[in-house]
Amino acid sequence: MAETQMVARHIPDRLEGRGARLVKSWETLLVAVALAIFLVNSFASPYFLDPWNLSDATFNFTEKAMIAFAMALVIISGEIDLSVASVIALTSTVMGYAVQLGFDTPALVLIGLATGLLCGAFNGLLVTGLGLPSIVVTIGTMSLFRGLSFVILGDQAFTGYPASFSWFGQGYVWWVFSFEFCLFLALAILYGVVLHKTNFGRAVYAIGNNQTAALFSGVRVGRVKFVLFLLTGLMAAVASICLTARLGSTRPSIALGWELEVVTMVVLGGVNILGGSGTIPGVVLAALIMGMVTFGFGLLNVPGIVMSIFIGLLLISVIALPILYRRFRGSR
Amino acid sequence: MLQDTTTSRMKPAIALEGISKTFPGVRALSEVSLALYPGSVTALVGENGAGKSTLVKILTGIYQPDEGSIRVDGAETHFPTANAAAKAGVTAIHQETVLFDELSVAENIFLGHAPRTRLGLIDWRRMNADARALLARVGADLDPSIRLRDLGIASKHLVAIARALSIDARVVIMDEPTAALSHKEIHELYELVDRLKADGKAILFISHKFDEIFRIADRYTVFRDGRMVGEGLISETTQDDLVRLMVGRDVGQVFPKQDVAIGEPVLTVSGYRHPTEFEDIHFELRRGEILGFYGLVGAGRSEFMQSLIGITKPSAGAIKLHGEIKVIRSPAEAIAAGIVYVPEERGRQGAIIGLPIFQNVTLPSLSRTSRAGFLRMAEEFALARDYTSRLDLRAASLDQDVGTLSGGNQQKVVIAKWLATRPKVIILDEPTKGIDIGSKAAVHAFMSELAASGLSVIMVSSEIPEIMGMADRVIVMREGRIAGRFERAELTAEKLVRAAAGIEEAA
């Protein structure tokens, strides 16, 4: 009876085709920026287009990008983890300590990953268990984790990592493709699938857009967030293994200031810092862009701080551009 | 002197001409004209998403129209900000309460136009005194210096009304002002409207409740799909005429309750209590039954319902589902057990603004549309299409952000989301709050069908006609306790009101 009033109006699934959506997407903008930088670099320095040089250059971003993947998920869920660089330091310190006790490579890796997970769990507990704002919690643990590493190491350094360990930071899988770069690619695909193709990824978006409604909808908000913090801890540990292996030594000041670079990478990749949106391809592109910028400037011997001006400008302008464009179009 | 009720000879206090407003993908208003007259109440009615609130926002300087003009006393003006509108004497009580939890009541009333000392600094003492006077005018006995967050929802609404009156206005707009108020407060509001009218204010009154429109309005204007489709004097129209104008067709029975054979007990709740929110709650819900929960706003119904799905933790009590004891610690477990809750606060608890419609609908059902934890978009679209079309959703596409829908259409998405989980027990908390009459009928019909198909329904409602029309049985709550139980046969409005307000049965 009432059925008659409910004549279904047809609602199409989507208004725009896949192509139209792709053209308008953030990633397209990033691809354009990346291509431009690639071209400029190729013209600016004769050394740029050399496979080995490019391969060396990947080390400028691979470790940071690994963390950026997990960080992207955390930021999409509406939280942030500023302690990642300090987790690197603490993980590296604990591994260095384990070396002194005579552990070998496989054990070192396990110990490293476990330390990262513990740090992540600590952040996760404070954020989800006690309900504290993550930005503040991780500012605190940022000091705490690196501080612990200072307590353990003081003015010393841990060295003497086993030769096999150095493969993680210096080894090559095939030709110019280093272990780190291959790991970076593998993780990019893994995180891309997790975020875009699984229920877990959908839950991350739902939480980032409306945490309360997600909870009411049966998303286990606390558990998902906890897992996300575990993941950043874990990825920081992976990055720490690579970095430690690359440097062959541990100082408490290792990876100082990386947290802001990682966040910059994520945001440049189009992840909304307020949560709710963003993609892994965007983060991958941002990592490539930042790597190419630092390498290109490096070839011209431009001081790092001048590169950072450029990254800063790039960050603001890449975000401002679509806004300005929309406004410009809207005004006519 | 006699009050002049025929406004035709008077000059409008404010007049809108040819106003259009387009949002991305939606033409909210097209070439709308409206005039408000001093000393007269104009009711604005229309389905959800007809553009009523958009018009209010244009009148108060929050949105800018794309086309058209606003004339105040015949002179063309425009309102670039809310301040400009206030200066021109336009004030509004908005549909959402837009207040500041952390600020004091007085400041909430005077923020932006606080009394100043000679040095130009804020004069707190005068502000508090003035606030007290205004609160008295709207019948709220509140201390102006307490923080707003310590107030109940109804009191907050009274503060919003006081704020609107703090501006010396000639035009007063009220967008569904009674939605959050209880019986007594609603009547005080009617009196206030009468007084404002007597003071010569031009009033625009938006409501989905026809009884109140016919109680206080002099004129009416009807919107449909962003257009003005009719206006005139209330005294010359009927409810049926208005409804027909609104939806462009006849609406059948508003409360189409089917007779359903009530089956075995499905859900048994016993000894539920919480230290501060509710206590001693027990009842049984049977198959095919619609159990109404009536009470005044703030009676604790929502809190109790949320404890059933594991949001608030009860300190004691047990649930039996089909005779088996179930422990539910989270909404996820509730959904798995087949108990779902359609929340009352749509914006905060229901819709996930920022996600597309189809993802909203499938969120609690992902385990069904996915395989081994991997999403399958085609299944998701199919599920979303199925349930949204049953509720007659109006949207441009299923890929559209729910945030771009009108309130009523958002509510449909939220209901679709819960139905898609194929629950055994569905708890609907104020399912038709702020929904237009057409959609309301659809929701009621659907509820009735759900019961007929063997579902058990709990319906929380503060509207007596809805409770009387739909419920097989009614439980009345007051201050966190059950204050009365009624079978359908013995229901009267008076009994409900007495139980809810705690008035003893006249001996």
Add this chain to the structure above:
Amino acid sequence: MKVLLKNREMLLVVAIALLVALIALRFPPFVTPRNLANVYNDTSILIILALGQMAVILTRCIDLSMAANLALSGMVAAMLNAAMPGLPIPLIILVAMALGAVLGAINGLLVWKLDIPPIVVTLGTLTIYRGLIFLLSGGAWINAHQMSDAFKALPRTAFLGFPLLSWLSLVIIALMVVVMRLTPPGRAFFAVGGNPHAAVYTGIDVGRTRFLAYCLSGTLAGLSGYLWVSRYAVAYVDIAAGFELDIIAACVIGGVSIAGGIGSVGGAVLGALFLGVIKNALPVVNISPFAQMAISGTVIIIAVAVNARAEKRKGRVILRKAEAAHG
């Protein structure tokens, strides 16, 4: 007592008093009035900066570029002084404040006009402002001997027994109390952060209010730039690097809610003092310098946890009986 502990400011006062008492047990000279005055003086710059940051955080924004702004303004002040030693100091201070205000205004404009999230804007300008110092100075340091005596003397000059730096911070605290409590923009900071959506309906321009907050924080950062450079008698690219986190930590410890809308001048000042006491006390009580960082981290976490407990709203009381028990 219970009432006292409910008030966040009182809680902090008690915590600071306990902390000082604890330090006094190990090192009595710490509590001499002279030394406490020194600790205050040493914390003055942090207090000034925390007040600026508080205004910004209240509006639901954040200013990560404050320390970079300080460094740039300080460098410009020092370079001006080195180039033209005759320039009157008040003029230099004005220039530093004006430059700080401009840098703050840039943040504010980007947030206001382009709607870029504040954390992104200030993350970007943080690196840009630091880079500008490098471009401006070529990386060179300005050392004590290049600065005029008057330039270095101002914050140290004693007035009624206390250095001008301390007095200046007191004046700024007083001004901020007036601004935050008694002026419309001050109240607007609370409103915009508390409920930006509602602020629009109230006729408050959310963007402009945020812009004002950034200008305020920028001006205070500029002032602090001069103070820092003259007090430590050196200017180089990296001064106050990482200090932005100390500033935010001070606010957080002082109960300024990172979600906006909640906070007070007293809280921010006490939060800064709490950090100041710890920073000054650790070296004197002979705690290994390597433990300092871990301790400040722990303090921040505990402070947030305590503040969150205080902020956590008790559920609405519906039951009559329960209400009576609570009242």
Add this chain to the structure above:
Amino acid sequence: ETKKIALVVKALGIGFFEAANKGAQEAAKELGDVEVIYTGPTTTTAEGQIEVINSLIAQKVDAIAVSANDTNALVPALKKAMDRGIKVISWDSGVAPEGRSMHLNPSSNPLIGNMIIKLAADNLPEGGDVAVLSATATSTNQNTWIAEMNKVLPNYKGINVVATVYGDDLADKSYRETQGLIQSHPNLKAIIAPTSVGIVAAAQAVTDAGKIGQINVTGLGLPSEMAGHVKSGASKSFAIWNPIDLGYSATMIAYDLIGGAEAKPGAELKMGRMGTVKLDDNNEGAMADPFVYDASNVEEFAKIF
């Protein structure tokens, strides 16, 4: 064709290294066919230096002369450089032997260790408490000098080293650490800061605390930065080698290696106007003795570096 020699410093913008660059440029002019690339990270981190070294490898420079932020961390990167035919030496702050062909110490470490404690002791005939203000806890050269100083400490009767604190080569942190020292050690007679940043900050803190005459600040500093403090009496004397000479010598040695000289124990490498340097068993050599500055000569050198 011109040879490219990269002078990699701990961080750009530090006066000491800017002066070293002057020396390197002087050497380049003298040699004629050398281009000096003066570079470094902007903060004193090993990771920053590695990025810089990677881009130098990519540019195929002929030699890298580095003052390291970390003894060990640079080794893999520098090894790679050597593998690709680049000559690598370290100077000022050294790299572990596997990562370089030789290391040029500005002076011999034992001499410096002795010098800094002697400067303090000479002004304390009756002995007394002294404290050390170092740079970062990880700086190689600081730690070596302090260790050398502690070795010869027994020779100086009555001198007690009561504390070692770290100012991280940050002016403000050094300042605050000095304040802490002054408070916690009321009998402090001297502060030894073997770092150009620390010594200035310490002198400033002593001045501000009104302790001129009671506490003598000494250590290693640049005349231009310390002139004022010597004049005020906060520092009676301090020492430093000439950074211009150091940069000059590093460049000359790198050039010598490019030209085919071999760095092995006992070898003598040419340093232009500075003569030659003889390598020890670790392939390390010392340039010259540190030079002491006091009220009598500081003004004159302040004009130079």
